[in-house]
Amino acid sequence: MTEKVALTPKTHTTPPAKFSHGVRKGNILQVAGQVGFLPAEEGKPPTPAGPTLREQTLQTLANVKAILEEGGAGWDDVMMIRVYLTDVDHFAEMNDLYNEYLRGENLTQVPPARTTVYVGLPKGLLIEIDALAVLG
Amino acid sequence: MTEKVALTPKTHTTPPAKFSHGVRKGNILQVAGQVGFLPAEEGKPPTPAGPTLREQTLQTLANVKAILEEGGAGWDDVMMIRVYLTDVDHFAEMNDLYNEYLRGENLTQVPPARTTVYVGLPKGLLIEIDALAVLG
Amino acid sequence: MTEKVALTPKTHTTPPAKFSHGVRKGNILQVAGQVGFLPAEEGKPPTPAGPTLREQTLQTLANVKAILEEGGAGWDDVMMIRVYLTDVDHFAEMNDLYNEYLRGENLTQVPPARTTVYVGLPKGLLIEIDALAVLG
Numbered sequence: 001m002t003e004k005v006a007l008t009p010k011t012h013t014t015p016p017a018k019f020s021h022g023v024r025k026g027n028i029l030q031v032a033g034q035v036g037f038l039p040a041e042e043g044k045p046p047t048p049a050g051p052t053l054r055e056q057t058l059q060t061l062a063n064v065k066a067i068l069e070e071g072g073a074g075w076d077d078v079m080m081i082r083v084y085l086t087d088v089d090h091f092a093e094m095n096d097l098y099n100e101y102l103r104g105e106n107l108t109q110v111p112p113a114r115t116t117v118y119v120g121l122p123k124g125l126l127i128e129i130d131a132l133a134v135l136g
Numbered sequence: 137m138t139e140k141v142a143l144t145p146k147t148h149t150t151p152p153a154k155f156s157h158g159v160r161k162g163n164i165l166q167v168a169g170q171v172g173f174l175p176a177e178e179g180k181p182p183t184p185a186g187p188t189l190r191e192q193t194l195q196t197l198a199n200v201k202a203i204l205e206e207g208g209a210g211w212d213d214v215m216m217i218r219v220y221l222t223d224v225d226h227f228a229e230m231n232d233l234y235n236e237y238l239r240g241e242n243l244t245q246v247p248p249a250r251t252t253v254y255v256g257l258p259k260g261l262l263i264e265i266d267a268l269a270v271l272g
Numbered sequence: 273m274t275e276k277v278a279l280t281p282k283t284h285t286t287p288p289a290k291f292s293h294g295v296r297k298g299n300i301l302q303v304a305g306q307v308g309f310l311p312a313e314e315g316k317p318p319t320p321a322g323p324t325l326r327e328q329t330l331q332t333l334a335n336v337k338a339i340l341e342e343g344g345a346g347w348d349d350v351m352m353i354r355v356y357l358t359d360v361d362h363f364a365e366m367n368d369l370y371n372e373y374l375r376g377e378n379l380t381q382v383p384p385a386r387t388t389v390y391v392g393l394p395k396g397l398l399i400e401i402d403a404l405a406v407l408g
Contacts, residue, residue, distance in 0.1 A: 002272060004215070006246035017231035018238045019250035023215050025270045030216040033251030079276070079295050080302040080404075084253050088394055095289035102290045110278035114291035115305030115402045117356050118392030120254030122224055130251045132216075134297045136274055138408060140351070142382035153367035154374045155386035159351050161406045166352040169387030220389050256390030258360055266387045268352075 002026045009066035011039035013046040022067035024135075029071045031131040033084070034063040035121070053090050053126050057097040060129050065105075068133060075105050077133040078112040084119050084128040091116065094127065138162045145202040147175035149182040158203035160271075165207045167267040169220070170199040171257070189226050189262050193233040196265050201241075204269060211241050213269040214248040220255050220264040227252065230263065274298045281338035283311035285318040294339035296407075301343045303403040305356070306335040307393075325362050325398050329369040332401050337377075340405060347377050349405040350384040356391050356400040363388065366399065 007022030007029070015021060015032070022031045036056030037046040049059035064081075068074055085094060094116075102111060112131070121128055143158030143165070151157060151168075158167045172192030173182040185195035200217075204210055221230060230252075238247060248267070257264055279294030279301070287293060287304070294303045308328030309318040321331035336353075340346055357366060366388075374383060384403070393400055 002270075004212070004245045004270075015250075017250070018235050018247045019217075020246050020248065023246060023249050025215060026272075028215060028270050030249045030268070032216070032249035033253070076276070079297060079300060080304070080402075081291075082251070084251075088392055091394065099290050109276045110292050110295060111290045112292065113295050113302045113304035113402070114287075114289070115354070115356075115400065117305070117400065120224055122227065128251065128253065130216075130249070132302070134274075134276075134300050136298075138406075140348070140381045140406075151386075153386070154371050154383045155353070156382050156384065159382060159385050161351060162408075164351060164406050166385045166404070168352070168385035169389070218387070220387075256360055258363065264387065264389065266352075266385070 007067045007070040009070045011066055013037055013040040022071055024071040027135045029068065029073050029133040029135060031064050031067045033128045033130045034060050035125050035128050036060045037063065048124055053093055054097055056126050057094055058101060060127050061101050064129055064131050073133045073135050075102065076107055076109040077135050078131050079134050080113045080132045082130050083114060083116040084121065085116060086118065086121050086126055088118050090126065143203045143206040145206045147202055149173055149176040158207055160207040163271045165204065165209050165269040165271060167200050167203045169264045169266045170196050171261050171264050172196045173199065184260055189229055190233055192262050193230055194237060196263050197237050200265055200267050209269045209271050211238065212243055212245040213271050214267050215270050216249045216268045218266050219250060219252040220257065221252060222254065222257050222262055224254050226262065279339045279342040281342045283338055285309055285312040294343055296343040299407045301340065301345050301405040301407060303336050303339045305400045305402045306332050307397050307400050308332045309335065320396060325365055326369055328398050329366055330373060332399055333373045336401055336403050345405045345407050347374065348379055348381040349407050350403050351406050352385045352404045354402050355386060355388040356393065357388060358390065358393050358398055360390050362398065
């Protein structure tokens with residue numbers, strides 16, 4: 001039996017319920033929905049990197065990456081990312097930020113598939129991203 | 137070639153279209169979006185367990201579990217669950233119900249990853265959940 | 273190390289950001305969110321098949337299929353499809369179209385699992401679909 005391992009970067013705030021920020025089992029790695037929270041500080045509630053789409057998008061992508069790395073993976077292993085935005089008018093800017101971020105990550109493999117939809121999120125949050133990776 | 141098997145618990149209403157409540161192929165098991173419908177009764181239309189978030193959340197989780205078990209899996213095998221709520225104000229209560237439910241399931245492995253977003257659902261439904269499991 | 277391959281049918285418009293229309297790695301194939309765009313024509317912006325749910329649903333399903341086939345897969349390999357609609361009132365008609373389409377595809381295996389939720393999409397688009405397939 002292959003063990004399922006929780007991926008919990010030190011930078012991450014405690015999940016608000018019984019779920020893991022990421023799990024890996026064999027060569028499958030799933031990253032839970034990440035938002036733009038800054039690295040956790042003891043005694044402080046989760047705090048977004050800032051009110052703007054730029055701040056939140058870059059922080060969210062960094063949070064996804066931290067979980068991938070905790071599981072021995074990286075962006076090159078990601079098969080699919082799901083982007084949840086709250087406003088259709090944010091699509092073009094999110095794409096620019098996403099492209100800028102991924103350029104800096106120097107992928108050696110083709111980029112992941114992606115779906116972007118527009119949903120409700122908790123107040124103050126503009127973006128949420130989760131990811132499925134296949135390692136090896 | 138590995139066969140793809142449909143997972144159709146006896147408790148479940150017939151899907152309203154050509155999809156399966158769950159499928160398993162090799163060690164991958166996917167549960168379709170479940171809602172809080174009570175066990176099917178012949179000649180009756182699908183009926184939610186009740187109008188409250190509590191009733192629907194617990195029934196929905198039971199419906200997910202029935203499909204996992206039909207495929208020889210359980211909560212311990214679940215890598216990811218996706219929770220769709222209709223109202224941001226339901227988040228805290230859903231978490232309480234979810235925690236209460238999972239405590240009763242006595243997981244021996246780490247909990248799954250999770251994403252929660254706020255969407256529209258058919259009238260009267262407050263929650264929908266799907267799940268991806270990796271067995272073995 | 274297994275290579276991750278981008279699946280880019282000739283019919284498809286260039287993605288608006290650094291993502292792939294589909295990726296395959298080993299036996300896992302992920303199709304990115306597809307919409308009802310007609311086959312790409314050089315120098316023309318992406319154009320929906322038409323304003324109606326019928327036109328867009330059938331084109332979207334055709335676009336998903338093109339990516340599956342680019343990866344050596346077909347509908348029989350699909351484990352999960354996610355359907356994003358913009359209007360709860362479109363559910364019944366989408367189901368009819370979806371059933372009609374899949375009947376024409378002559379599946380030899382059980383149909384995939386499915387989740388349908390109601391979200392916002394870019395102006396003029398009524399449906400988006402992505403898919404996860406397991407080959408072999």
